[in-house]
Amino acid sequence: MASSSVSLRGAILQRPHLTPRPAARRAFTTRRRAVPAKISCVGWDPEGILGAPQGGHIARLEFRRRLERDSEAREAFERQVREEKERRRNEREARVIPDTDAGLVEFFLDTDAREIEIEIGRLRPRLSQDFFGHISREIAQIKFAVTRTAEMEDRLIELEAMQKVLLEGVEAYDKLQKDLVTAKERLMKILQSSDRKSTLLEMVERNELNISILTLLDENIASAKTSNQDEAAAFMEDVRSSLVKYITI
The missing domain is CATH 1.10.287 (Helix Hairpins)
Structure with missing residues (x-):
């Protein structure tokens, strides 16, 4: 299974109306891609193994039918899914989680867009009011700067987009956890x-x-x-x- 990795930072900066500029300080400007990647904050596939939703409905149906008919193709596909899932799990576990809010901002910006949901769940205790306050202060500093460089403009776009993704992700995660607790209580009531x-x-x-x-x-x-x-x-x-x-x- 082919695998492509687009960080949240890279996905945010995939905007056709921006004129590419040489990287001044950060390597992320070299990670822009010609084809925009869709960020899906919270969806049915938190592991992201199947990638973001794409077009080609007929082609997908035909692929699914082929898997149903061909046991070898199905086994090969399932093996590739397992291998991809394991690869991404190993990469996730190898990442060092920063101790500071500033470091955590960079951590999320460099996170594969498909991994955002998982990292939100893993690091939910760190996504506090203090953390979002840190992001808001940096955004304000850039917005109210007397002069803004091209790098600052890119940074502002990164931060605002990341802030939106994380806030929505935290809200969805908290709701999911609350619903899960309620479901457990009600199921226990039925079973007992x-x-x-x-x-x-x-x-x-x-x-x-x-x-x-x-x-x-x-x-x-x-x-x-x-x-x-x-x-x-x-x-x-x-x-x-x-x-x-x-x-x-």
């Missing part, structure tokens, strides 16, 4: 209920049943089967058959 039907009906009335609970239950079923906990898996599958009656998928 002595009168499952009554419990489900009460939860329906309070609009407490959603696809997140079903997804979490499916994950627990898969985990139980992997661990050879057949009795637990069978019990949860029975719960699932009751749950799906009250959830619109």
Whole structure:
């Protein structure tokens, strides 16, 4: 599987209306690409193995059909996905996380755009008000400078775009964590209920049943089967058959 790496800094600076300038201090100006890369802050594929959404719907369908028909092609594709995932995991773990807010700014600017979601989750405690305050102060310093160089203009674009991506990413991550906690609590309530039907009906009335609970239950079923906990898996599958009656998928 071909792999291309575009840092957040490089993706931000891929603007056709900018005239390329020689790098003065930072190497990032040499990382501009002719084809813009789309930054997807939060999506269904946090590992980014399949890359950003692209055109060619018919071609993708044909590729998917070929994988379904050809077991060797499917195995090769799955192997490439695993290898790419492992490569990116190793690269991620090898990166040194800075101790300062200034260093963390550069860390995110140099992060592969596809890795932003994962790094937001990994470094969420560091993405505090103090950190975003540091970014805002640097933005203000550039905006209110008496004179601004071309390098300062590029820096301003980088910082404002990164600030937006990180703020949106943090908001989505926090919501996801909150939803996950709620789903766990509601699933536990269902699993521990002595009168499952009554419990489900009460939860329906309070609009407490959603696809997140079903997804979490499916994950627990898969985990139980992997661990050879057949009795637990069978019990949860029975719960699932009751749950799906009250959830619109």
